[in-house]
Amino acid sequence: MTHNQPPRARGVIFAMDGVLCEPEPRPGCPPRPVFGAREFIDWCRKLGLKLAVATGADTIRLEADLHEAALPPELFDAIVTGDEVADEKPAPDVILIAAERIGLAPADCLAVEGAPAGVRAAKAAGCRCLALTTTFPEGQLLAAGADWIAPDLASVPEGVLVIRSQ
Secondary structure, eight states: OOTTSOOBOOEEEEOSBTTTBOSSOOTTOOOOBOTTHHHHHHHHHHTTOEEEEEOSSOHHHHHHHHHHTTOOGGGOSEEEOGGGOSSOTTSSHHHHHHHHHTTOOGGGEEEEESSHHHHHHHHHHTOEEEEETTSSOHHHHHHTTOSEEESSTTSOOTTTTBOOOO
16 A cells, blocks of 8 residues: 555445345345345455444344355354344444454444444444445435445445545
8 A cells, every 4th residue: 555545444344134135025035135245245355355244133034144145154254143232223232243353443344234223333333334225215324324325236436445534
């Protein structure tokens, strides 16, 4: 890194519903990955970033959703579920634990969320936040504090991995 380049995020913490998996699949239909999820994960890996999942879902549901979406748990350096925290989002607990497990400060992580409660949790934890409009409209996600908005993980805005000094 040269001196004139801004520092880059060192990790990405993903929510599950509306971020890695499409929200609320139709009855009888398995969850599918959000458009661009696998490619974004692969891009982050090529950049050498640590990856975590931080979800309010229980372990059984998380494992089933990852399997059905063809996203092996081995893609991630850490997975934290709702089973492991007393307070769910918008409390930052699940995100703070995920950052700790990948060995990074929350300020060094980009959180990718799909709901206002998740955005508030990410911001309370100290992360920058990309919010996907797969479940909630842009206005609600921006009002919750999202730094960037995208329709899916194939349309991630340029600069989301740049950490700006506070």
